[in-house]
Amino acid sequence: MRILVVCAVAEEAQAVEAGRAVRHELDVLVCGVGPAAAAAATARAIADNSGMGRAYDVVVNAGICGAFEGRAAIGDVLIATDSVHAELGVALPWRFQPIDEIGFGTNRIGCNTVLTVAVEGVRGEILTLASITGSDGLAAQLAHRYPEAIGEAMEGFGVATAAQQAGLPFAEIRTVSNFIGDREVGNWDWDAALKSLTTAIREL
Template sequence: MLVVTAVDAEAEAVAAGAPRLDVLACGVGPAAVAAATALALARAEAAGSPYGLVVSAGIGGGIAPHAPLGAVVVADEIVAADLGADTPDGFASVEDLGFGRVVHRPPTALTARMAERLSAPGGPTAVCAPVLTVSTVTGTARRTVELTARHPRAAAEGMEGFGVAEAAAALSLPCAEIRAISNVVGPRDRAAWRVGPALASLKRAFSLLNPVFEEPSHECR
């Protein structure tokens, strides 16, 4: 399997928790990460050692009341939350406009197994819910209200998940997303972010998830 993060600090946390996994820091945002992930997957396939699973991982914002600081969110949906058009009647997704998709659904069996492992004693608080992918991080109360109204079940916000999922889908590969919560989605308050503890939660999550990732790939589909 291939684990894709945005930045090196996230990749290092994942690798520390699960040293045998292939981990790649691909850049920030859905476009950069989609391009880098697609290239990595194509190279692996050309070399005769294709991946069977792709996981987008990193820290992210937690959406109250679903995901507190330090929690780990396992995505049951990976949603492109701001891919669409602003209209007089409100936001319209590209799916509403008839131009494409805005949701990828990870394999149900895989998300269930991951949530089960993370719920073990000593693990972080685990939440299984949609994770939103945005190109602009939410930093105001108004946008928070708009997003949560459109996605009431969403528990986290990141910038890469949908890009990774699109690259995986191009090769018909299953994809998952894991976010460790470093801050609360809402008015931007950089001083309140807890990046270090979130990275520690990410490391702990991957150490707990090793048995799941070592299962044959067909069991994850």
């Protein structure tokens, strides 16, 4: 099985490499931050490798994230049931209208949970945003809008879109470095999150 694991930054990629299992052929791609960079880099990697006769069987987005307080803890592994683009739609004065409701596609891509059945962690929706949630008020709004969401990151939906268009199964695995809304970096624990990411990749 050939697996493409897409990470936003080098530190995440190093944690994934540390958890590499010898039984699978695994490539790690550093795509850059945000859904657009993630989609473009993933699509190119899939196309380039298919052209060389080394097509991927599976695409995984892996990295650290923020969690909704009360739904997961620092250092937890989050396994996505769905990758949800939380900002794709219409911001009406009284509510957010997902793009699904206006007939221009969907802001949700289901994840292949068979790929992550051996991974231990918290399961639920993981939100993709182009901007990090920077206040407790905004975090509360997101938590209310998406009651099944357990965390937020910035690349999942982009990677999922590229995988879906290529007809490949997709999974998203994240590990918690901070709580959503908390911008005090001193309260974040990157080391715990990256260590958990290595463990999660070993279990994949």
